[in-house]
Amino acid sequence: MTAITFYGGIGGIGGNKILLEDKGTRVWLDFGESFGALDNYFVGFLQPRDSAGARDYFEFGMLPKIQGLYSREALKFTDLKYGEPEFDAVFVSHSHSDHIAHMRFLDESIPVHVSRIGKAIIDCWEKSSTADYGRHDYRTFEPGKRIKVGPLEFRPFEIDHSIPGACGYIIHTSSGTLVYTGDFRKHGPRRASTLKFFEKAAEEKPDVMICEGTRIAPSDETIYVGDEDDVRRVAKNLVSGTRNFVAATFYPRDVDRITTFSRVSSDSGRQLLVPTDTALLLTSLESNGMKVPKLGKDYRVYARRKRKGTFEARDYYTWERRFIRDAVNFEHVRKDQSKYMVYLSFHNFNELVDIKPVAGHFIHSRSEPMSEEEPEAAVMSNWLEHFKLQFHQIHASGHCSGKEIEEILQRVRPAKLFPIHSKHPELFKKFSGLRQVILPEPRRKYEF
Numbered sequence: 001m002t003a004i005t006f007y008g009g010i011g012g013i014g015g016n017k018i019l020l021e022d023k024g025t026r027v028w029l030d031f032g033e034s035f036g037a038l039d040n041y042f043v044g045f046l047q048p049r050d051s052a053g054a055r056d057y058f059e060f061g062m063l064p065k066i067q068g069l070y071s072r073e074a075l076k077f078t079d080l081k082y083g084e085p086e087f088d089a090v091f092v093s094h095s096h097s098d099h100i101a102h103m104r105f106l107d108e109s110i111p112v113h114v115s116r117i118g119k120a121i122i123d124c125w126e127k128s129s130t131a132d133y134g135r136h137d138y139r140t141f142e143p144g145k146r147i148k149v150g151p152l153e154f155r156p157f158e159i160d161h162s163i164p165g166a167c168g169y170i171i172h173t174s175s176g177t178l179v180y181t182g183d184f185r186k187h188g189p190r191r192a193s194t195l196k197f198f199e200k201a202a203e204e205k206p207d208v209m210i211c212e213g214t215r216i217a218p219s220d221e222t223i224y225v226g227d228e229d230d231v232r233r234v235a236k237n238l239v240s241g242t243r244n245f246v247a248a249t250f251y252p253r254d255v256d257r258i259t260t261f262s263r264v265s266s267d268s269g270r271q272l273l274v275p276t277d278t279a280l281l282l283t284s285l286e287s288n289g290m291k292v293p294k295l296g297k298d299y300r301v302y303a304r305r306k307r308k309g310t311f312e313a314r315d316y317y318t319w320e321r322r323f324i325r326d327a328v329n330f331e332h333v334r335k336d337q338s339k340y341m342v343y344l345s346f347h348n349f350n351e352l353v354d355i356k357p358v359a360g361h362f363i364h365s366r367s368e369p370m371s372e373e374e375p376e377a378a379v380m381s382n383w384l385e386h387f388k389l390q391f392h393q394i395h396a397s398g399h400c401s402g403k404e405i406e407e408i409l410q411r412v413r414p415a416k417l418f419p420i421h422s423k424h425p426e427l428f429k430k431f432s433g434l435r436q437v438i439l440p441e442p443r444r445k446y447e448f
């Protein structure tokens with residue numbers, strides 16, 4: 001008997017926690033954090049306590065109370081008793097927190113399978129931020145390799161998403177073939193990988209498919225310029241037409257976007273300046289064999305004022321110091337505002353006080369165009385006005401559109417489809433050519 005149970009990833013976007021069971025072998029597909037659940041009870045400085053392990057998470061149903069899953073540490077202040085692990089593995093689709101953040105509660109001896117690049121990103125994040133994904137028996141793989149766990153055979157495929165190292169899975173079980181998409185798009189630099197994955201998936205004539213639907217909605221209100229190439233084209237038009245200061249913000253792990261903006265910078269005769277954590281990520285991916293922008297050539301490091309504010313090595317963490325030596329700071333940018341493009345996230349806007357832009361542009365290259373009701377958006381807008389910076393939303397999504405997903409599903413034609421990672425899973429039922437669409441209920445076991 002093979003069964004799947006959804007403990008997360010339903011009723012909203014993200015938080016995938018899907019249990020796959022086959023003849024006593026029990027494996028998780030992702031173990032992420034659901035933002036929806038978190039947002040209901042926590043806001044601003046009111047956050048679950050790290051010191052209480054899983055306690056606050058259990059209270060609000062943000063983690064399932066399951067025996068033999070969590071570490072002693074996580075259960076220390078809860079009413080769930082620690083037991084020897086009863087699970088065989090976790091398979092990670094990609095290193096975004098809605099897919100991996102709750103791994104930190106897991107028993108350390110449960111193996112975590114993740115792509116080599118996905119693991120490199122996790123390592124960088126743990127090194128350069130307060131993020132902690134826990135200690136694990138990590139087993140890294142190269143996409144395409146087959147991995148056996150009991151009667152299950154996993155075949156990860158590289159897939160295009162807004163983070164490198166993302167995978168979709170074709171899984172052979174003792175009752176048939178299962179396809180798990182993770183998150184995907186087909187308009188970034190790895191579009192060919194997405195097409196290949198779904199081609200293979202179609203050949204397998206899958207019995208079950210679990211598919212994301214982030215952008216499936218009655219109307220897609222988010223503003224996208226199109227694909228990654230369009231972002232480059234639109235941004236280049238803007239940046240090459242000005243001699244004024246330019247700053248841009250993107251998702252910190254979106255290496256494709258960072259690459260796009262390093263090209264926009266050089267296309268417009270500027271140099272991209274990035275923070276130390278981005279430099280750590282890029283240099284680490286480079287040493288892992290990925291083709292990414294090169295430090296010193298395609299970008300330089302921008303040193304923020306830290307600790308004593310003297311820009312000396314001791315103001316910085318040990319891992320940052322090697323980047324600080326040749327870094328640029330506000331003085332360079334202030335003197336020559338047409339020479340650089342600064343990667344500046346909202347929480348580092350104080351740099352503008354030092355840079356003193358004469359006038360210029362701020363490119364918001366991530367989702368959520370500003371809505372005036374959000375306090376953060378209002379503050380951002382005040383800063384931009386204060387420094388005479390014009391706001392531009394230039395973004396391409398990390399996910400396929402509803403139409404693209406419909407076309408993909410019509411090709412793969414799974415016998416059963418479980419939509420997840422979506423605010424509107426019911427809209428999958430409107431797609432033509434699908435045999436059976438099942439809207440998964442939380443914690444209900446579906447056998448196949």
Ligand SMILES: [Zn+2]
Nearest residue numbers: 014096098183
């Ligand atoms: Zn996701």
